[in-house]
Amino acid sequence: MKLSKRHLKTLREAPKEAELVSHQLLIRANLVRKVAAGIYEFMPLGYRSLRKVENIVREELDRIGDQEILMPGPNPAELWKESGRWYAYGPELWRIKDRNGRDFCLGPTHEETVTDIARNEFSSYRELPQTLYQIQWKYRDEARPRYGLLRSREFLMSDGYSFDRDEAGMDVSYMNEYGAYERIFTRCGLDYRIVEADNGPIGGSRSHEFSALSNVGESELAHCPECGYAATLERAECVDDEPVQEEMEELKSVYTPGTKTIEDVCNYLHMDVKKSIKALMFVTYDDELNPAEYVCAFVRGDREVNMIKLVNALGIPEHYIEFANEDEMGATTGCVGGFTGPVGLQNCKIVVDSELVGTVNMCAGANKEDHHMTGVCYGRDYKGDIVTDIKVLKEGERCPKCGKPIIEHSRGIEVGQIFKLGTKYSESMKTFYKDENGNDCVYQMGCYGIGITRTLQAIIEQHNDEDGIIWPISVAPYHVMITVINPQDETQMNLADKIEEELEKAGVEVLCDDRDERPGVKFKDADLLGLPIRITVGKKAGEGVVEYKLRREGEMTLKSAEDATKDAIDLVNAERFGL
Amino acid sequence: MKLSKRHLKTLREAPKEAELVSHQLLIRANLVRKVAAGIYEFMPLGYRSLRKVENIVREELDRIGDQEILMPGPNPAELWKESGRWYAYGPELWRIKDRNGRDFCLGPTHEETVTDIARNEFSSYRELPQTLYQIQWKYRDEARPRYGLLRSREFLMSDGYSFDRDEAGMDVSYMNEYGAYERIFTRCGLDYRIVEADNGPIGGSRSHEFSALSNVGESELAHCPECGYAATLERAECVDDEPVQEEMEELKSVYTPGTKTIEDVCNYLHMDVKKSIKALMFVTYDDELNPAEYVCAFVRGDREVNMIKLVNALGIPEHYIEFANEDEMGATTGCVGGFTGPVGLQNCKIVVDSELVGTVNMCAGANKEDHHMTGVCYGRDYKGDIVTDIKVLKEGERCPKCGKPIIEHSRGIEVGQIFKLGTKYSESMKTFYKDENGNDCVYQMGCYGIGITRTLQAIIEQHNDEDGIIWPISVAPYHVMITVINPQDETQMNLADKIEEELEKAGVEVLCDDRDERPGVKFKDADLLGLPIRITVGKKAGEGVVEYKLRREGEMTLKSAEDATKDAIDLVNAERFGL
Structure with a gap:
């Protein structure tokens, strides 16, 4: 793909409101544009990477047998009143009316709607378990949207829902998702920690958060370096000090x-x-x-x-x-x-x-x-x-699992969370299946969410240097940047075309910078955009020699065009799935 | 994929409100579910087909060099006030407020938002032409949603926007889209007619509608069987009768x-x-x-x-x-x-x-x-x-192009429309590029839309018989249905598994009906779901013989499992791209 035919407007400076490096890079590399507070649009390169994350999610959920569906954006208030969340959910719930004054909310999550599906579509224990998921733009009308895609009002999410006949079944469904989520975040190239979490307004009995480690993350985590216990600070249980034994004094x-x-x-x-x-x-x-x-x-x-x-x-x-x-x-x-x-x-x-x-x-x-x-x-x-227990677990305190007084704190970006809901929604919404004896039983449900836009930004937050983004191959908008030093030079352009053609034939995605710009501008943009492999075609094109450089290593080597092509193909094939 | 592990709830009867065959089949085959008036959710099989249509659109637009982006669902009212459409658009525009009382609309189309992109992102004639597109759920708060996905309030749409420096450039961009749209609807298996259309509230100077021919379509069309002239009835020009020459009488x-x-x-x-x-x-x-x-x-x-x-x-x-x-x-x-x-x-x-x-x-x-x-x-x-001219062109009247008095009327489902917008939005929103001399010039714009959910239903409306849907291979949820007569019989299941495996290895998508149901139920469901190829594994499994049947032909033949597999692979490969 020739960059001269695409739109790209990189910035040397990010707007002041972008505090985080990842937010700055999203804007400077022209991946997103702000439309209103907490509402962004995705530009061509940003949307390519977003769709790669989305497809990783889809592949891994399909792999464990989840079934993709799509529920509506506007959800009727009636369903939310049944569960009680129409009242319990704060002003983050974006409530709207249609032309007839009927109430809807722009779905922030879809427990009610999916429970209504189960109520109407499933009927017998023989059909269970079932796990449905969707990948959808969701809404939370945040009071203070900030940090780019980390706390936006419109965000892409994968949300899945499992229906089981009993707790043992729910546990199996839950652990299947747990495993899929591990693969998803690994494939995205994230350094993450799985921590016990509070169920929050979603409800239910048990939850894990997948937290991309980052000093700028909003999740506060506690973990034990000895036994591996990890939980959000909100959730982490404390070990009570034993009361000192004394005679009671007078009040x-x-x-x-x-x-x-x-x-x-x-x-x-x-x-x-x-x-x-x-x-x-x-x-x-x-x-x-x-x-x-x-x-x-x-x-x-x-x-x-x-x-x-x-x-x-x-x-x-x-x-x-x-x-x-x-x-x-x-x-x-x-x-x-x-x-x-x-x-x-x-x-x-x-x-x-x-x-x-x-x-x-x-x-x-x-x-x-x-x-x-x-x-x-x-x-x-x-x-x-x-x-x-209503207190915060502090650093250096005793681990609630192994008892060692070595709890550490860290921060993370919550990229996924899974919940054992139990019967919260199936009971409130009177959703039953028939068991072997024809008795009505409520489902044991689980729900599972990945913030896909948030994951994209977390990847950037973890993969950058002072020059720009350093994309993992699995989610890079393109795999290879071919930088042509002088596109007016036919020898250079011909060699670049040939390398591009060979790479594309092998399924490697190429952006060829054939713009009429100074080499310095092109190199700066290449570093900022952060495609994993850069092949520079310049003066040595006549000898069939190019520069080959991995964005993550920074060292440039001279190679024949053939070797550079082959090495690029091998590397992309080795890492394209991120595993 | 084993059907026993998937959710499927087919219906013998459709709800009364479903008047159109395609609407009935969408619901009976469990492709969609109604959530509220004009708001549907997509069940697993329906969503698979929808994504296939979506991907055909994406492939063909990418092929002509369009760049995919994504604009927001809620669009700030300010932009719509600039163009004037905040006032001019009727109550179909779904207007919402955020928690601070700020006005947004749920985008029914995105001319304003994309023009704002051009205003901020493009600057010089050297960057032109540019065509941006998105595939997105859109909203029209219809007074009377009906006909299933044909007139729904939430619908999936591909909308593209071209920016050119002059009319000649706009004509080229327009014709590129015209060609891509022809390929898209051909690949979807639609019988369609391209007709001149009115620009309507979108504005601009010229428009074509892509209309899937159907007696139940809401578009009224006029066309000339002689010269090929075709237009919507709204648009079709009339040839005035010459006035009769007479002496003027007294009033x-x-x-x-x-x-x-x-x-x-x-x-x-x-x-x-x-x-x-x-x-x-x-x-x-x-x-x-x-x-x-x-x-x-x-x-x-x-x-x-x-x-x-x-x-x-x-x-x-x-x-x-x-x-x-x-x-x-x-x-x-x-x-x-x-x-x-x-x-x-x-x-x-x-x-x-x-x-x-x-x-x-x-x-x-x-x-x-x-x-x-x-x-x-x-x-x-x-x-x-x-x-x-403010009158309707009637059947049998003179063709405005060739003059023959043989105009015919027909009806169609509008699946796509393309518009030459000219400078309507670039002028009202003061959006300029610099020409060679540094002068500010307004863009010549075009816009291009495909109703993807509507296309899905139009396909069903054109491809069915009394037993159910007859999917074209390019958009079928799966290519092959393997019906296992007796899944308890190991010989039958083993053969079915072997065929499924071979087919999947060749990239053919298989749904294997291994449910514990009577064969009659399975055959009825198979016809209703309408997968293009059915392979029935029954009593002759021991001899390695299966029944092979194309849904569109209806004749069953006995074949060896090997031949059936090979024939299925060949047919799918021949038609999977719908060309």
Whole structure:
């Protein structure tokens, strides 16, 4: 393919809003263009790579026997009301009306719609298991779209759904997807980690996230270098410290003027921060977004509250909770900003971190200005309405699997996630199959998602240098760039044409830079675009000699045109499937 | 692929609302499912065929050097306001708001967005020509979605856009697409006619429609069997009858009680209907949909008004006009329902069909209850504010190209349309390139669309019999159905497996019906699904003999498994590209 006949407008500078290298490169290499906040269009080279990622996904899902379908973009609100997500999903759900005022949402995911398929199309245990998937543009009306394709409002996604008769079947379907996802991300050339994850608003009992490792990723991960345990920070379980065994002291109110923070009061009272109780006050909302109740969460003074664990404990969606106005909350519950403690609180739900159970002689707010309580003992002085792990697993803490105190943190870009949904949707949407005895049973479902546009950007984020992108062969828009130094020179153009023809005959995709530009411009563009192999045809064309260079190595060697062609074909064939 | 592992739920009966055979077959063969009015989802077999049509389109557009991109689904209203189409497009434009109240439309077509690309990405004559295309799900919020995929609200479309420096260049780009479209529809196995078409709301100067011939199609076509002239009825030009040469008579008002129709009055006055003038009264609207002006259109009594020609003459979108309330209109203009004529009308725009120019001694309404005028002469008694061809070309009339009075009518399903847009969008959106002298010039654009979902249904509408679909090999979901009479019989299953393996090795796509069903059910499903080749493995499996049958021929022959395999491979290879 001659570049002179294609559109390409590379940029030396990316717009300021592009903070991440991958976002900058997407724009500088003319792979995408921004149309509106979080909405991009794909230019020719970008769309070629995107379709390669898409095809890898399709091949691997077809390989395990998944069946490709396509559900609609606009989904009727009725289905979402059946599952309850029409209310539970936040403003990210892009709600629209048709000309008759009927409600739809632009699908961010399709559990409801696929469950409706199962309800109407499957009927007997003999038809199970079934896994359906689709590859589709999806929508989330993000409050703050950013980082290019990593958090966009329109994105290409593969979403799959399995239907099994029992949990054992669901486990098998789940592990099939797990394996396919491993192959997909490996073929895409990603360095990724599989971590246990929270199920979030999708629901269900178990989940894994496939996270492309990157310091700029939005997923915070914890992992154990010893045993391999890995989880999102949201999900990672903590090992509670054993409570110190002491005699219970008397509960006392002490004057602690101006000590609004945990550090202040512990310094003032010369106490270990681990002997203190930290309070956080929230208000929750109902489906109509009216205030529902006050919540006070307590953790040990050196701990941080994990919001995901907290909302899971409360059984509400993430956007149904926010920090309370302490004055308003105080009037109802008796709490006092900076001096809130569990003793004597009223009219609010008390959530206590499991680590506090059994602790004695702690220091906590006295619910009175400038006062704290000491000698606070769990059980004697207060109890939780809910008691569970609501804290963040920190670096250096004990691994919940092997117990070694060597947890490490890292960051990643979430490129895929798989969920055991169980019966959440099949029950709420009354979706049954008949078993051997003719009884109605609900399906055990799983759902499986890959962010394809996000995967594309994650690949770039992991594969670049200061000059531009370094595409893995499996997803490069073309495999080979032939740079013709002087396209006016017939000898050079003829040799370039011959190499291009030979390569294309062997199924190698070639972009031939025959533009009327200075060699420096062409080399800069070649580096920026990052095609895996560059063959430069210049002055030595008369001798049949060319320069051969791999983008990932950077070292140029002189070769005969025949050798360069053969080496390119061999390399592409070795790596085109990314395995 | 074993059918026992796939989902398939065929129906003996289609829902009542499916009037067309193709719509019934789409649903009975489990190719699509309705989700909401005009919104469908694609089931596994339907999606396979849809992707085959999609890939034929992609291959042929890539072959002529078009560049695939992807623009967004939600398009910012700002761009549509620049072109004016935000106002001019009717309620079919699916308008949505984001969480911040910003207006978008779900793109029904992307002239504005692609022109914005050109404005930002192209700059010099040296980069031209450029043709960009995309394959994308598009939206039209139809008032009455019907006929399955033929008039749906969500549909897959290929839309391409060419940018040239001058009309000669646009003509070349246009003819390239014309040729590619011919190949595409031929490869899809369609019997189609290319007809001149009206540009409609897309705008521009010239257009061709690719129409799959079908009695149930919504496109009305006129064509000349002699010279090959063909056009949509909306577009087809008429040859005006020469006016009869007579002395002008006196203009007279005559009493014609109760003669509200042209036939009534001509009978009453014993006149040839060709000597009468038919009036139609309309009101038009402005961009805010407030009434703009009254319009009265006049054609000869035996003619029908062609609404598309009329709105084109008025220079307004089709939905900006409707029949007037005659009483209200009468108060302003003096017209009288059933007795309206051109003489003495006021305060309204008079549009006169060109055929009336030069006519004398005609009969027309007198704008007075129960009265008509006779002796009405064009020029002397009335004139048009607009005079042009606003009538329908009828069967048996003279061909506008060769003049023979043999025009025939037919119907078709519009599967593609190509447009010379000229400078409509580049001018309104101020989109320029620099010529050799550094001057700003506007692009000459073309746009090109294929309804891919509609094409799929048109294929089925043209390829079926009373038992089901008869897929052309190029677009069949699979090429071969192997029907195993008794899957419990190891000899039969082994032979079926062997044939399947051989076929798949040769790139032939096989669906093996190994379901535990009666043979009658399997045969009925095989006919309904309509895979091109059926190989039945039954009692003679032990002798290595199978039944071989082409769906399109219906005759079954006994063959050795080897011959059947070889014949299937040969046939598929001969026809897989549909050429």
